[in-house]
Amino acid sequence: MACSLPFSKLSLLLLFASLSFSYATSRHPAFPPQSSKAERLIRSFNLFPKEPFNTIQELHHLHTFVPGQIVETNFSFLGASGPPVEDLGHHAGYYSLPHSKAARMFYFFFESRKNKNDPVVIWLTGGPGCGSELALFYENGPFHIINNLSLTWNDYGWDQASNIIFVDQPTGTGFSYSSDKSDIRPDETGVSNDLYDFLQAFFKAHPEFVKNDFYITGESYAGHYIPAIASLINQNNKKKQGIHINLKGFAIGNGLTNSPIQYEVYPEFALQNGLITKKEADDISKLIPDCDKTAKACESRGGxxxxxxxxxxxxxxxxxxxxxxxLNYYDIRKKCLxxxxxxxxxxxxxxxxEKVKSALGVGKGLKYVSCSRTVYDAMLQDTMKNLEVGIPGLLEDGIRFLAYAGEKDLICNWLGNLRWINAMNWSGQKGFEASPTVKFVVDGAESGTLNSHGPLSFLKVHDAGHMVPMDQPKVALEMLKRWMGGKLMNPTPDN
Known part of the structure; x- marks a missing residue:
C-alpha cells in the first residue's frame, strides 16, 4: 500500500497541512573526553546538540502550563501516492505532566495504515536521553528521511500493523522540555510514573483505542524503561486504578536490562566473534570481579x-x-568512518x-535535541540497576515478553541478553532453558533463531546490528506481526 517516492523540498515545507488543535485535560557535570558511553553514543550518531536539553525560562509564546492537559495537533504528510491522506491519522502533541513543576512530554501518534482496530504500540528510544524521532525516521516509523531532507514512505513501518506512539522521554529528551531543571528524572520511578500519566491522558483523549490490545516496545536503554512501565501498568490494572490499559506484552530490542551480567559477557562475545584473542579476553576478564563486587554494592546500597x-x-x-x-560497536561488520x-x-x-516545528505545535524557542547529555547524566545512578527484577511477575500474570537482538551488535549484544534471561528466576525458567532453538523464517529464508517457552520468547536476528528495524526492516515488521498475533513460533502458512 505504501510507495517509496521521495517528497520534494517544496512538498516538505507543505507536508504539514490542515492543522487543527484539540485539548483534553485530564558526576559528571561535563563529559570526560572519549571516556563516557554517552559521549560515544552522541559522537557515533553525529549528534552535537547546542543545548544539553530543552529548558525554557520564558514561555509567553507557548500554552500556559496546565497539569494533566494534552494539546494535540493533527497533520498530514502529503505525497503523490500511497494511502489517501484522509485515511491516515497523524498526530503530534504535548502532555503537561501533572507530577512536575512545568514539564511537557512530546509525542507522535500514527494511526494504523491498515485497520484502526490493530493494537496500540508505544515505542521508547534509549540513550538515556535520545529522542524517539531517531527510530521514527530511521527505523520503524511511517517515513524515512533522506539526505535532501525529503521523505520516503517506509514499506515496513510498524504502522502497517499497529497504531504507534513515539514518545520523547524522559523530560528533556527530543522536543520534551521544562522550565524547571528539577523535572529531570533520575530513576525509573519518575520515568515510569510520567509515562503512565501520559498513557492515561492519551487514552482519555482517544477513547476509541482503549479496547485495543496494547504493547510496549523499544531498544537499548529502553531495556530499563520498559520493564518499569510495564510493571506499573500491570499493577494499576489489577488495582482497577485509572483507565484500564489492555497490556498484552512488551518487547525489548538489543536492550540494557541486567547491566552487571551484560557487562561481564563482553570479552566472551568479542572472542566468539574473532574480535580479540584468547589472551586478550583473559586479560579483559580480570576486570570482571571488580565490576561484580561494585554492582552488588549498588544493588544493596544504591546512591x-x-x-x-x-x-x-x-x-x-x-x-x-x-x-x-x-570498530563500530553497534555493528561489528562495519568500521567507524x-x-x-x-x-x-x-x-x-x-x-x-521553523515551518516544521510550527506545524507540530512546537514553540519557536525550542530546539530539537536528539540526545541529551543532561538526561544521561541525571540517570547515572540508574544504569547499573537490574530492571529484570520486575519481569518475572509480568510473566506469571501471562504478559508476553519478547527479547530480540541483532547478532552483530556489540554494545548490547545478544549473548548478554540471552545470559540474563536464562538466569531470570521465574516458574518457566527451566522450561525456557530447555526450549529448542528453531529457525525464524521470513519469505523462505532463515532470518534468525528463536527460543520460546510460555509467554517468553528470545529472537536472535541474523545480519542486524543494534538497530534491528533499520538493518532488517522486513524481518522486524514480520516479527512484530507474528508476536502480537501469538504466532511467533507457528506462523500461518501465508507468512
Missing part, C-alpha cells in the same frame, strides 16, 4: 556507589574498545526548521 559500579564495569568495555580500535559511525544529523536539521 553514589552505583556510579562507582558503572565506572568499574565500563572499564571492561573501554579496555575492549582500546583493542578493537575503530573517522570518529563517527552513523550520521543521523538530518533529523535535527529537519525538525529544527
Amino acid at each position: 553514589k556507589v552505583c556510579e562507582d559500579a558503572l565506572d568499574a564495569c565500563e572499564a571492561i568495555f573501554d579496555k575492549l574498545l582500546s583493542i578493537v580500535g575503530d 573517522g570518529p563517527l559511525c552513523y550520521d543521523y544529523s538530518n533529523v535535527e536539521k529537519l525538525l529544527n526548521e
Whole structure:
C-alpha cells in the first residue's frame, strides 16, 4: 500500500497541512573526553546538540502550563501516492505532566495504515536521553528521511500493523522540555510514573483505542524503561486504578536490562566473534570481579556507589574498545568512518526548521535535541540497576515478553541478553532453558533463531546490528506481526 517516492523540498515545507488543535485535560557535570558511553553514543550518531536539553525560562509564546492537559495537533504528510491522506491519522502533541513543576512530554501518534482496530504500540528510544524521532525516521516509523531532507514512505513501518506512539522521554529528551531543571528524572520511578500519566491522558483523549490490545516496545536503554512501565501498568490494572490499559506484552530490542551480567559477557562475545584473542579476553576478564563486587554494592546500597559500579564495569568495555580500535560497536561488520559511525544529523536539521516545528505545535524557542547529555547524566545512578527484577511477575500474570537482538551488535549484544534471561528466576525458567532453538523464517529464508517457552520468547536476528528495524526492516515488521498475533513460533502458512 505504501510507495517509496521521495517528497520534494517544496512538498516538505507543505507536508504539514490542515492543522487543527484539540485539548483534553485530564558526576559528571561535563563529559570526560572519549571516556563516557554517552559521549560515544552522541559522537557515533553525529549528534552535537547546542543545548544539553530543552529548558525554557520564558514561555509567553507557548500554552500556559496546565497539569494533566494534552494539546494535540493533527497533520498530514502529503505525497503523490500511497494511502489517501484522509485515511491516515497523524498526530503530534504535548502532555503537561501533572507530577512536575512545568514539564511537557512530546509525542507522535500514527494511526494504523491498515485497520484502526490493530493494537496500540508505544515505542521508547534509549540513550538515556535520545529522542524517539531517531527510530521514527530511521527505523520503524511511517517515513524515512533522506539526505535532501525529503521523505520516503517506509514499506515496513510498524504502522502497517499497529497504531504507534513515539514518545520523547524522559523530560528533556527530543522536543520534551521544562522550565524547571528539577523535572529531570533520575530513576525509573519518575520515568515510569510520567509515562503512565501520559498513557492515561492519551487514552482519555482517544477513547476509541482503549479496547485495543496494547504493547510496549523499544531498544537499548529502553531495556530499563520498559520493564518499569510495564510493571506499573500491570499493577494499576489489577488495582482497577485509572483507565484500564489492555497490556498484552512488551518487547525489548538489543536492550540494557541486567547491566552487571551484560557487562561481564563482553570479552566472551568479542572472542566468539574473532574480535580479540584468547589472551586478550583473559586479560579483559580480570576486570570482571571488580565490576561484580561494585554492582552488588549498588544493588544493596544504591546512591553514589552505583556510579562507582558503572565506572568499574565500563572499564571492561573501554579496555575492549582500546583493542578493537575503530570498530563500530553497534555493528561489528562495519568500521567507524573517522570518529563517527552513523550520521543521523538530518533529523535535527529537519525538525529544527521553523515551518516544521510550527506545524507540530512546537514553540519557536525550542530546539530539537536528539540526545541529551543532561538526561544521561541525571540517570547515572540508574544504569547499573537490574530492571529484570520486575519481569518475572509480568510473566506469571501471562504478559508476553519478547527479547530480540541483532547478532552483530556489540554494545548490547545478544549473548548478554540471552545470559540474563536464562538466569531470570521465574516458574518457566527451566522450561525456557530447555526450549529448542528453531529457525525464524521470513519469505523462505532463515532470518534468525528463536527460543520460546510460555509467554517468553528470545529472537536472535541474523545480519542486524543494534538497530534491528533499520538493518532488517522486513524481518522486524514480520516479527512484530507474528508476536502480537501469538504466532511467533507457528506462523500461518501465508507468512
